[in-house]
Amino acid sequence: MRLTHLISLIAGLAAVSVPGRSIGAPFDPPALYLQWQRDPTTTMTIHWHTVGEAKSGLLHRPVGGAAWQAAAGTAQPFVGTDRWVHTVELTQLRPATDYEFCFSPGEKVFKFRTMPQDLRQPVRFVTGGDVYHEYKWMDLMYGLAGRLDPAFVVLGGDLAYAHGGTNEERITRWFDYFAAWKTNAIAPDGRIIPMLVTIGNHEVKGSAGQPPENARSFYTLFAAPGAQGYACLDFGKYLSLVLLDSNHTHPIVGAQTDWLKGQLAARTSIPHVIPFYHTPAYPGYRSETGSHAEQIRANWCPLFDQYGVKLVFENHDHCFKRTHPIRGGNLDPTGTVYLGDGAWGVNLRTPDPGKPKWYIAQSGPIRHLYLVTLYPEARHVLAFNEAGQIFDEVYQQLD
Numbered sequence: 001m002r003l004t005h006l007i008s009l010i011a012g013l014a015a016v017s018v019p020g021r022s023i024g025a026p027f028d029p030p031a032l033y034l035q036w037q038r039d040p041t042t043t044m045t046i047h048w049h050t051v052g053e054a055k056s057g058l059l060h061r062p063v064g065g066a067a068w069q070a071a072a073g074t075a076q077p078f079v080g081t082d083r084w085v086h087t088v089e090l091t092q093l094r095p096a097t098d099y100e101f102c103f104s105p106g107e108k109v110f111k112f113r114t115m116p117q118d119l120r121q122p123v124r125f126v127t128g129g130d131v132y133h134e135y136k137w138m139d140l141m142y143g144l145a146g147r148l149d150p151a152f153v154v155l156g157g158d159l160a161y162a163h164g165g166t167n168e169e170r171i172t173r174w175f176d177y178f179a180a181w182k183t184n185a186i187a188p189d190g191r192i193i194p195m196l197v198t199i200g201n202h203e204v205k206g207s208a209g210q211p212p213e214n215a216r217s218f219y220t221l222f223a224a225p226g227a228q229g230y231a232c233l234d235f236g237k238y239l240s241l242v243l244l245d246s247n248h249t250h251p252i253v254g255a256q257t258d259w260l261k262g263q264l265a266a267r268t269s270i271p272h273v274i275p276f277y278h279t280p281a282y283p284g285y286r287s288e289t290g291s292h293a294e295q296i297r298a299n300w301c302p303l304f305d306q307y308g309v310k311l312v313f314e315n316h317d318h319c320f321k322r323t324h325p326i327r328g329g330n331l332d333p334t335g336t337v338y339l340g341d342g343a344w345g346v347n348l349r350t351p352d353p354g355k356p357k358w359y360i361a362q363s364g365p366i367r368h369l370y371l372v373t374l375y376p377e378a379r380h381v382l383a384f385n386e387a388g389q390i391f392d393e394v395y396q397q398l399d
């Protein structure tokens with residue numbers, strides 16, 4: 001063993017000691033989930049929870065690699081619980097490579113895969129939102145997501161419903177949220193599927209127009225989209241995910257819109273630029289005259305038109321919806337398709353067939369997720385219901 005590896009291993013052993021744990025009991029954290037804060041082709045952010053305080057660190061190596069490398073991270077209390085949230089960001093990884101990690105030598109080993117640098121092989125991801133009303137619904141859909149073998153999942157807000165109508169934080173719902181994820185959101189080859197998120201009203205005390213301090217759990221639990229509350233994540237030169245905050249802890253109008261314009265303007269050569277946010281511009285169930293819907297249509301949708309964004313994912317309305325292509329606030333075959341509307345694991349709302357909305361092509365009370373496949377020249381979206389049946393699709397040829 002080379003000296004540097006030995007030093008790394010010793011450092012790792014020191015970093016990953018877990019106080020209070022019984023000798024010989026393998027450490028298997030109650031919550032374990034992956035995210036990306038930057039370049040998904042060469043980094044991975046690993047989050048896990050411990051009961052009580054512990055130092056943050058783990059060991060990792062390419063699958064089949066010889067030497068474990070230690071990586072240290074940070075830990076912060078999950079205020080209101082007895083848990084700590086740990087974060088390690090691995091960097092300088094190889095693209096499209098399987099890695100394994102563990103918390104101590106000889107203990108349980110977990111796997112992940114970095115993203116490829118290009119679209120020579122199609123890239124597949126899952127998205128949906130409004131996740132956890134009933135555990136059994138959330139659980140079922142996580143399992144379906146895992147079986148579809150996506151590279152990652154994007155969940156567009158209203159995750160654990162920790163903040164309900166009373167604004168008292170039902171904080172242990174996060175434990176359920178992550179327990180179900182850890183059990184089910186595993187690809188067929190055993191690797192953990194990364195989870196990207198946007199913020200929704202049920203992550204926030206006061207729902208909307210609040211300071212980030214009112215969503216303390218969200219900002220503690222997830223390194224991404226990060227303290228700014230919104231972010232753009234670039235995958236090579238083929239995909240950019242735009243994760244937005246629809247006025248829960250950051251206003252739609254002003255700084256976020258200015259930022260969005262700059263981000264989209266800088267990515268006109270990227271074939272797949274896809275925004276995700278919680279409150280819909282074109283609601284499937286609620287009134288289109290809601291203030292958030294109007295603000296998004298006035299501020300973000302013109303930017304989608306200007307910079308050629310053709311596919312947007314919205315949530316919050318607890319139904320399925322697919323809009324006609326929309327451009328300039330009108331039906332236009334060259335426009336943007338808005339998919340939604342947040343019905344992963346929640347009670348459903350039924351759009352009134354007697355009051356059709358001008359922009360809706362299809363809608364209905366269907367719990368669902370979307371499987372998106374990206375090709376160099378096209379993208380294909382399949383909508384799956386909770387029985388795993390495909391019930392809708394979108395195919396977009398790139399310009």
Ligand SMILES: [Fe+2]
Pocket residue numbers: 158200201202278315316317
């Ligand atoms: Fe919502």
